Amino acid sequence: MNFAEQKKAAKAFLSRWRGRGDEKQDCQSFWTDLVVNVLGIRYASESIRFEKTVDLGKDAAGRSHTGFIDAYIPDTKVLIEQKGAKIDLRKPALQSDGSELTPYQQAKRYADRMTNDQRPRWIIVSNFQEIIVYDLNASLDVPQVEMKLEDLETEAYRLEFIVDQEKVLAAHQLKVSLEAGELVGKLYDALEKQYEQPMSQAAYQSLNKLCVRLVFCLYAEDSGLFGTKTQFHDYLANRGKAGVGRINTALRDLFRILNTKPEDRDPYEDEDLAIFPYVNGGLFADSHILIPPFTQEAYDLLVNRASEGFDWSEISPTIFGSVFESTLNAETRRQGGMHYTSVENIHKVIDPLFLDELKAAFEALKKSVRGGNNT
Missing domain, CATH: 3.90.1570 (tt1808, chain A)
Incomplete structure (x- = not known):
């Protein structure tokens, strides 16, 4: 301000x-x-x-x-x-x-x-x-x-x-990031029960990939990477009207679209799919992941709580990344749930390795610019 x-x-x-x-x-x-x-x-x-x-x-x-x-x-x-x-x-x-x-x-x-x-x-x-x-x-x-x-x-x-603005923001991001991790953990558990038991290694890999993709979509929706802040929610809610058990089919269609360049898409694609952008980098490239039918519990967690009821743009990528990694590690979760590495501890490692040197170089550069030397 x-x-x-x-x-x-x-x-x-x-x-x-x-x-x-x-x-x-x-x-x-x-x-x-x-x-x-x-x-x-x-x-x-x-x-x-x-x-x-x-x-x-x-x-x-x-x-x-x-x-x-x-x-x-x-x-x-x-x-x-x-x-x-x-x-x-x-x-x-x-x-x-x-x-x-x-x-x-x-x-x-x-x-x-x-x-x-x-x-x-x-x-x-x-x-x-x-x-x-x-x-x-x-x-x-x-x-x-x-x-x-x-x-x-x-x-x-x-x-x-x-009020210390940086501390307030850090505390809020910690709170929101842990809440986001808890949501993903609950969604993970709800989906895990839908796979054939006992789960195979391929099923666990599919579940992990599915959760990564869902988190990307949730974050993309709230941070403006998709067209509107309700686009992912509205797509799933509309498709869910035919029955929540078919949400897995809706997700397969969405992942296919996100992995297809605009020029390669069917010109007669459904409008609610065609509005999604192409996402490069290979996140959605694997078309063979196993996506089980959704229960009402899983649908509510994804559509009503994680999408409609939560703002993913406010999370700290550093904290959430650590929490999310432990969420996808079944053994870690069995031993005590989610864990995260604090920003302070991360800086204890990276600052002496390279960040202190970069900060010093940046301060020197600022001094040289203020002194009239722009080279």
Whole structure:
């Protein structure tokens, strides 16, 4: 999101929140709206924890007290204390234990009761119309940012520290990739039961190839490689009207088309097949793989859950590739299910081998270009 886009988004946000804001009812929607639509961070709901409890210990009378942090963001160590639209953020208020604290002091008390690994770096207090930011690494009790909601159009960038976009994206991709692996595992199991038992080596090879092809089609559909984001789904749903058991025939026809160049296709091919593109590389070249009849379970997993109910364009190819490989390995799955190699561990291997050197060369190239040397 560039500055102009952010300014426009902030203006729209201001129109939604000007003069309103209930401490209990609107906290979650306010901060989710701000982070997603103004700061441009998708999947905010996966990175912000609302109503996080904190043990405040016992008062003088020996009574235990529990506090509720309005919002907490672990990745960036941000603690948010939200007040209602009419609350003065600089005025002390009576607490449940009898003490009088400003919103910042209340938040600081929460922070002091948290474990070292969770203790915040930043404290934000807000009443929907004003946002005040304190950096606990700097001077205590001195705000680093004081912003009226009316100024958000030009000053939204000052809040970009709230969420680490790369960490949010990585966490979301991990979550989605593991969900995708689980879906493929369930589809694999449903199809495996349809092969003649005991399964031959050729049958297992066919099942693996079938799953690879199905995953390609699911990803191609959602990433725009096919004509529309529902093309694979619509084709299977239309063919499934004649009976889900015949989906295997529909897949054979589709795989044949995907392996045929446009100039080599029958000019009278069915329209719902003719719209699919040619896919080179040999993925669909083997026309002899065994595809068993589909059950309703397998059909629902493929058409309704994997295609219609899931966005394959959001997966991490690195993580999913590792999960997918273990999904296709029957022995690995019997020994404990799916496994994946984390991005961090992958980088531990590839960085010293070649990536560090490439990054250094790239940085040197950028410096030479900035210095006027474009060779």
